[in-house]
Amino acid sequence: MYKSKKPYHYGTGRRKSSVARVHLFPNGTGSITINGGTVTITGGLGAEGDGNRIVVGPDMMTSIPGLYAAGDCTGGLLQVAKAVYEGAMAGSEAAKALRKGGFYGG
Ligand SMILES: Cc1cc2nc3c(=O)[nH]c(=O)nc-3n(C[C@H](O)[C@H](O)[C@H](O)COP(=O)(O)OP(=O)(O)OC[C@H]3O[C@@H](n4cnc5c(N)ncnc54)[C@H](O)[C@@H]3O)c2cc1C
Numbered sequence: 291m292y293k294s295k296k297p298y299h300y301g302t303g304r305r306k307s308s309v310a311r312v313h314l315f316p317n318g319t320g321s322i323t324i325n326g327g328t329v330t331i332t333g334g335l336g337a338e339g340d341g342n343r344i345v346v347g348p349d350m351m352t353s354i355p356g357l358y359a360a361g362d363c364t365g366g367l368l369q370v371a372k373a374v375y376e377g378a379m380a381g382s383e384a385a386k387a388l389r390k391g392g393f394y395g396g
Contacts, residue, residue: 305385324392329356340365350380356393358384 299314314320314331322329337352338345343365350358358380361373387393
């Protein structure tokens with residue numbers, strides 16, 4: 291099996307018939323594949339920030355469609371309960387958006 295010589299972070303998420311795979315190198319490049327469709331990340335993700343926090347809407351989506359943030363990186367209370375709530379909110383809102391047709395007309 292092929293093994294990359296560069297260190298990278300890899301994650302997989304699954305819900306019903308949808309599978310998302312995230313493959314990120316430490317310099318912020320990589321790819322996100324959702325059900326076989328791949329978005330290549332060519333640099334830092336570039337979501338809008340405010341000071342040291344990432345700006346999100348009430349559904350936890352950042353300024354980049356389909357990119358969600360949750361927890362300490364969104365600012366406010368730095369508590370586990372808030373991070374878990376926001377993570378759950380981001381997950382369920384992402385699933386809702388995917389059921390409605392996704393973020394890139396897919
Ligand atoms: C000493 C201490 C005590 C605390 N005590 C409490 C408490 O009693 N009760 C409470 O509710 N909260 C407490 N907190 C706050 C709580 O830990 C955080 O609010 C919570 O962990 C935030 O969750 P998170 O998922 O946003 O971030 P984190 O739990 O910090 O998770 C972020 C993860 O991202 C990883 N990461 C960072 N950068 C990168 C990168 N570039 N690439 C890949 N991975 C990366 C980190 O290694 C980490 O695993 C405490 C915090 C500290 C520091």
